[in-house]
Amino acid sequence: MSAPPKVWFITGSLTGFGREMAELLLRRGNKVIATLRKPEALAPLARKYSRDQLLVLKLDVTEEEEIKSTFAEAHEAFGRIDVVFNSAGDGTSGGPQCLLIGAFARSGTRAGARVPPLSVPSLVLSYIG
Numbered sequence: 001m002s003a004p005p006k007v008w009f010i011t012g013s014l015t016g017f018g019r020e021m022a023e024l025l026l027r028r029g030n031k032v033i034a035t036l037r038k039p040e041a042l043a044p045l046a047r048k049y050s051r052d053q054l055l056v057l058k059l060d061v062t063e064e065e066e067i068k069s070t071f072a073e074a075h076e077a078f079g080r081i082d083v084v085f086n087s088a089g090d091g092t093s094g095g096p097q098c099l100l101i102g103a104f105a106r107s108g109t110r111a112g113a114r115v116p117p118l119s120v121p122s123l124v125l126s127y128i129g
């Protein structure tokens, strides 16, 4: 039996882990908010899925106000966020992950309350088995 679909909020969706996760989750019927610095670059992927399943939004994870507004827009669009997959980064530090999750937690949203700082990898693994 397959798992019920979930709503995933992904950062760094253009390449690497973020892109792979977005495409895998979409193929499995999940809903994805794919965020990246240049959303137009995901136009080919966006054409393959309905707006009900894939929402592409601009997000630079170093911009705290943009994190808040993008997360709020995503939450509004789908009514909930089940998992945050924070893949954005340049490999030099874990800073973007801490900023992103911390900002969510301060927003007081359901997703923020469920995703404490630094728990993203284990949370994601528990979801994808």
Ligand SMILES: NC(=O)c1ccc[n+]([C@@H]2O[C@H](COP(=O)([O-])OP(=O)(O)OC[C@H]3O[C@@H](n4cnc5c(N)ncnc54)[C@H](OP(=O)(O)O)[C@@H]3O)[C@@H](O)[C@H]2O)c1
Binding pocket: 011, 012, 013, 014, 015, 016, 017, 018, 036, 037, 038, 059, 060, 061, 062, 087, 088, 089, 090, 091, 092, 096
């Ligand atoms: N691959 C590995 O084996 C490995 C191992 C350990 C840790 N990591 C870390 O895990 C993360 C993902 O790895 P990856 O292999 O998937 O790397 P990747 O292919 O370089 O993907 C990173 C993504 O992050 C985006 N990004 C960078 N800075 C951003 C910002 N400020 N706001 C939003 N997006 C931003 C990049 O998009 P742009 O085109 O906009 O730059 C890119 O799409 C990286 O931080 C990497 O250092 C990777």
